Amino acid sequence: MKINYLVIEGNIGSGKTTLVNKIADDFGARTLLEGFANNPFLPKFYEDQEKFAFPLEMSFLADRYNQLKRNIREFELFSSFLVSDYYFTKSLIFAQTTLSQDEYLLYERFFNIIYEKLPKPDLYVYLHADVEKLMRNINDRGRAYEQNIAAEYLEKIQRGYFHFFKQQNDFPILVVDTNQIDFVKNEADYRKLCSIIFENDYLRGINRVLPD
DSSP, X not given: OOOSEEEEEESTTSOHHHHHHHHHHHHTOEEXXXXXXXXXXXXXXXXXXXXXXXXXXXXXXXHHHHHHHHHOOHHHHTTSOEEESOOTTHHHHHHHHHSOHHHHHHHHHHHHHHHTTSOOXXXXXXXXXXXXXXXXXXHHHTOGGGTTOOHHHHHHHHHHHHHHHHHOOSSOEEEEEOTTOOTTTOHHHXXXXXXXXXXXXXXXXXXXXXXX
């Protein structure tokens, strides 16, 4: 399977953006990274989820669509390799977790209108890690607004992803258990993960660009 559009996702703290940047550097790929840092609702959401969930999810929905629309065109996907740390379906997964039923039904209507217009990834990789490991990673990276994230919230997000995987058939999904590997600090673990993702298509490239 030739991969032109690769998505790397995972729960908060799974290392998805780090992996995307490493793959992009090694293979000369274009990156599409989620721009969440300047979202004014995110710190407020972690302080009061009930009050700010809907404006947060709507703002992410608009931001993700605009970013994908600007950066992804059908013809580009056939001529270059693009790797992203999110896909548009992330909006629905998080909304299922954070919104009330009435809010979610309204949100889903907007989502469905937009989703059909977007290109689908050739492969969607989900980096699975236990909540304990996610909490350690979140603490280590030290973002102030993330320090109040509860383990229960991460568990809900995790269940949301796996519920989504069981229902969708628009693109292939690869779930990788990362609990016993460290692809950030351990080069051998990173190489093994790349070989799992790319199988034979880019294995030669891995051998060329990564040291023995």
